[in-house]
Every structure is written in structure tokens, then in C-alpha cells.
Amino acid sequence: MQPMALAPPVAPSLRGASLHDGVATRLRMMMFEQELLPGQWIDEKALATEWQISRTPLREALKVLAAEGLVELVPQRGCRVVELDDHDAEQLFPVMAMLEGRCAGEATRQMNDASRAELRHWHEELERHAEAGDRDxxxxxxxxxxxxxxxxxxxxxxxxCTGDLRRFVRLMRGRQLLMPGRMQASIGEHRELLAALLASDAERAERAMHDHLMAQLVALKALRDQEAQETYAKAHPNA
Known part of the structure; x- marks a missing residue:
């Protein structure tokens, strides 16, 4: 099997099955790549000018994203990217851990040589980026x-179900990796997960994936506490 190079995401074309679908796809990618940040207001006029489209398909796309929960339509003000708080993370990650754990367990029953090779490929990519300290x-x-x-x-x-909720996890864009030591801990969790998947051990794979997702939540909480301490220290240098 030829190795698959990991390339930066390419902005999808705006000309798809329908214009507003293409616009919605591009806006999602901008959010996931944090070109549009959580809480940021979306400048419809500027985007319409840049993409050389009318504001009608842009507004239709924003309605689609609002229905998905990714943006908030605010009367008389416009539209902004949703901002997930700590409470959202504490509710979201246990659900994702359950769903992705189930995915891992069921995946073990579908293993063949091609899928094993593909899993190994992406794990090797993870190892390479972890060794280089390349968070993105x-x-x-x-x-x-x-x-x-x-x-x-x-x-x-x-x-x-998993895909719908993963959109919200992607809004955080791997923020837990900012925690010192988290990337190395994460690759260790992935090694355990890969071993379980390749061994077709459904129970072990489900548990490993569940624990991996919950470890991300723990890291997010630790990062939040660390940032709060740093903010306090800056505000009270003589404390």
C-alpha cells in the first residue's frame, strides 16, 4: 500500500451541488481551522466580496450551520461562531468517549489487511508529528x-451520531495539546489503542478509546486551571 502524504486541508470549492452547500462547507473548515474563532462575528459583507458571491447563498449557508449548532444567529446583530465553555466540554467528552469507544469496538470486527495497513499509516503519522513536536x-x-x-x-x-458531535470537538481544535506533556501522553494512549485494534480485541479497544477521550477532558481541565493561575499571577504580580 502506497503511503498517504498528510497535506494541509484544501479549501473546498464554492461551486458544488448548490452554492450555499459549498459556502457552508467552506465556513465549517474555517471554523475547524480557527480562521473563524469561537465567539467571532462573521462579516458577511467581507466574505461575500472576497468569494465573489451574493449575500443570499451566504445567509442560507449560515442558516444551515445554525441548525447544526455551529453558529448563533443574533437578531439585529448578525451571526457568530458558537463558543463552548467548560461545562459544555464536561458534558460533551463523556458522550464522545462512549460513542468513539463503541466505534473502536465495532471496528475490530471489520479488520482486514488493508484497514490494518491504513491504521498503521496514520499511527506512524502521529508518531512522526509527536516526535517533531508538531501540534498542528x-x-x-x-x-x-x-x-x-x-x-x-x-x-x-x-x-x-459520532460525526455530528465531532464537529463540536473540532471547534476546540486540539486545545488540550497545549498542555505540557499532553502530546506524549496522547501518543502513548494511541499505541495502546492501535495494539488493541490490530489484535481485534473489541473490549480492550473500546476501553482504550474511551479512556483516550476522557484523558483529553482531564488535560483540558488542567490547561484551564493553569491558564487561570497565570492570569491571576499577571493581575497580581505582588501576591
Missing amino acids: GYYRANHEFHSLVQRLAGNRWLAR
Whole structure:
């Protein structure tokens, strides 16, 4: 199997099945790549000018994203990217841990030589980025690995639930990797997960994936506490 190079995401064309679908796809990617930040107001006029489209398909796209929960339509003010708080993370990650754990367990029953090779490939990408300390590269390879496990499960209902919620996890864009030592801990968790998947050990794979997601929540909480301490120290240098 030829190795698959990990390339930066390419902005999707605005000319798809329908213009507003293409616009919605591009806006999602901008949010996931944090070109549009959580809480940021979306400048419809500027985007319409830059993309050389009317504001009608842009507004239709924003309605789609609002229905998905990714943006908030504010009367008389416009539209802004949703901002997830600590409470959202504490509720979201246990659900994702349950769903992605189930994906990993079901994926073990679908293993063949091709899927094993693909899993190994993306794990090697993770190892390479972890060794280089490349947080963005690690984040992207991690997304590909998790998406592959979801596909390998072969359960369209599970894929639908997991995919819908993964959008919100992607808004955080691997923020937990900012915690010192987190990337090395994460690659260790992935080694355990890969071993379970390759061994077709469903129970072990489900547990490993569940624990991996919950470890991300723990890291997010630790990062939040660290940032709060740093903010306090700056505000009270003589404390």
C-alpha cells in the first residue's frame, strides 16, 4: 500500500451541488481551522466580496450551520461562531468517549489487511508529528485516525451520531495539546489503542478509546486551571 502524504486541508470549492452547500462547507473548515474563532462575528459583507458571491447563498449557508449548532444567529446583530465553555466540554467528552469507544469496538470486527495497513499509516503519522513536536500536524493526523476508526466500524447510525458531535470537538481544535506533556501522553494512549485494534480485541479497544477521550477532558481541565493561575499571577504580580 502506497503511503498517504498528510497535506494541509484544501479549501473546498464554492461551486458544488448548490452554492450555499459549498459556502457552508467552506465556513465549517474555517471554523475547524480557527480562521473563524469561537465567539467571532462573521462579516458577511467581507466574505461575500472576497468569494465573489451574493449575500443570499451566504445567509442560507449560515442558516444551515445554525441548525447544526455551529453558529448563533443574533437578531439585529448578525451571526457568530458558537463558543463552548467548560461545562459544555464536561458534558460533551463523556458522550464522545462512549460513542468513539463503541466505534473502536465495532471496528475490530471489520479488520482486514488493508484497514490494518491504513491504521498503521496514520499511527506512524502521529508518531512522526509527536516526535517533531508538531501540534498542528498531530491534530490533523489524529482527526484522520479517529475518522478512520469511525468508518471501519461500518455502522451508519453510530457514524451519524459520532460525526455530528465531532464537529463540536473540532471547534476546540486540539486545545488540550497545549498542555505540557499532553502530546506524549496522547501518543502513548494511541499505541495502546492501535495494539488493541490490530489484535481485534473489541473490549480492550473500546476501553482504550474511551479512556483516550476522557484523558483529553482531564488535560483540558488542567490547561484551564493553569491558564487561570497565570492570569491571576499577571493581575497580581505582588501576591
